[in-house]
Amino acid sequence: MSGAKKHILMISIPAYGHTIPLLELAKKMAHYHKVTFVVSEFLLEGLHRRHLLTDNPTITILSLPDGYHEEPHENALSVQVFSRILQCGIPSAEKLFSTIIPFSGNKNGHSLVSEPVNLVILDNMIAASAKALHNRGIPYCLFNSMSSTLVLQTLQVHADTQVSEEPIKEMLPFTDALPLSALYKALFLQIHEATLLTAGIIINTAYELERGIIDAIRSHPDMKGVPVYCIGPLMPVSKAETGHESIVKWLDGKKDKSVIYVAFGSIATPKPEDIRELWKALVKTEQPFLWALAKKEQHHLSEEILQKMSRQFEDDENSRCLILDWSPQKLILQHPATAVFISHCGWNSAIEGLATGVPVVAWPMSADQRPNAIELVRSGLGVLLEDTGYFSEKTVDAQDIYTALNEVADFARRGVLTKYQLAGLVWRNRLDDITSANGSAEKDFQHLVTG
Template structure:
């Protein structure tokens, strides 16, 4: 028996002006969307934001997610009990024990997909099916009929097969950059088997057998879909449809395009409001474009010796900085730094904040922020770009390397070379200082800083595509139309 929980979500957008939406005229016109996410926060976050946009257009959403994520979704401020009634969480009893942001084993990725598949097939097969005559052919308690399904492509074939059987339109959603999606869509039966895992740079020329089978299933299942949408935008990747069709000519009938940047706004959570306010007040006291913000996401942090070098580098800059560093990773820091952390909000003129949890979008959109040192997970990359902040990319694993290369190619940042989670190469204080100085260009005006001006231009492009007549908005409306 599945648990069906009513919860409420903030409907928002990272920019001051939300995307223009064609609001439905009445509840009779409203559709019910069922959204499935892979159980990792890098996947949950953009799919929740996409759900908010669907809700903002006047439709209803049921968001189905592994029950193992429920507590963390609130703790991480991903979902909050705000006063919105059209999004409900459906907790899948899939036997998964925890978030898989930190699960980087190919075998584990396959196991998670298999467990999800069982729960999702059970749910979709139990959904009410519309009849041409007397309402619905069957019902289950509390679940209205579903008009459209949106599924994370990494769940593989189960949602797509079941949706086709129930004659429900289904859209695949790729939370990765389009060019990274081309890697898994390009896997064929001829792709060589190997021992490559996703702990390093994401490569698909040699794959473990289980991961190869997973990618083949993704491609096969998407051929059954109504459409395939990417969390990207034309300013970053202008010809995603063409590239997809070049690889997958069997997708000709699919609606293919970008709906991004799908970037979450910080929800108005009373539990986090005081922390966010403290950070905002600290930022308000800093000079415009003077702050370095550092975050490696919720998954990883540099190894201990590299972490200490980073800390010393940041402190030696004599520039204000904010460092998002989970409490578990703060142990190696010096006693002096630890003492400063305890009183950082009480100390007048404290030159830094080291935070176990940081309101990232609040920081990135503040005019005091000049540079973002990031692991370049795709969500963080899009957030940096959406708010026009140059990025110093420090990738750790998987698709982060490709994202970092895109940042450098676009001209809105710089990639640190030959780094990964294994930390075989230590970035020296001298090198790191030089890279920060190169991207920040402290002594130049912002108009002369090409990294900054390019980041600002991409931010404007991202806002344009989500406006009323923008490409991403038009693609979102294709989803809203359903079939």
């Protein structure tokens, strides 16, 4: 993409965990090229409300009517939900791709995109739609918002790969014999096939974080001639002046390394009985805590708690607890008051914990979250709560949560860093180096925008 400015079209799936990192990549690329960012109609209002969309004149935001919607009270990480995301995302992307204008070519019907496109960057979950681009001679890159393990797993899958007869509850760490459900096999085959024709693989990771896996990807026979760009971590820019002043003021009023931050991403939510046990543990610590809990899940808390929430920004005893339906995660993790992060360990949260140096109490729910959590524990950045998630029949005990929080943060020894907090400082400094002007992530990004 060297020379004059190009027009890059970028598209994700209707899921915040995939859309937000791709949007951050769009903001970076807009310094070099004109970018059209296509977002699911379902997510558009939420991105505006979270102050994540940009006023950059070199980025055009387009809303795609893909037909996706949430069903109330459903298991958000169920196979049915994931299937519906793909069923909405792939056909709508194919329809769009069949009408966009190649950089040199004639327009084919009505299109949301009015200008010729040099390159498309699409989420690898909708890789099946890339055939429409290849057939029209439009180059594309696949964007992987998850750990690079997923990319390596897709390269292992072939038509004769066996399908597990048992339900696969979550992705497993890389193994030579990978058990797959029929759904995941079909998806991984689509990604593998699209990889053979792609102009590059873009991964939201840093080479130093997953060195062995990245090396295995780059040396795979099917990756010959395919560049791999490790340009992460891609973290949303959150500033106090973008509508989060009250949260910053609340954090500013707390002592350094005193706040427990709880967030399970935009999809994952513990079971109702786990929510109540978590509340007990948080109260028992006698520490201030900030909990991002979706509105549709807040009714699992007691009426007394819900009444206190209406006064939680007031300067009294109620201000020790702050419960929000969404929170600016990077802003909170970077604040000196934050001591520990209770996280589901989705990939975005995992690398944000590393990049900000905040140790975690890992509470994986499903998908790739358990292997991510295991890697954080191996990195010295936290502890893992056992037998958690949608498929566990166990209720997580308040005492276990309380014990884990005290092991990681040791609130009784204020001013003395725990081994987990010291490890966090090491990782924060490493990620600062990786993302600096001379770091590997920035070098890969420069190769992407100029190559």
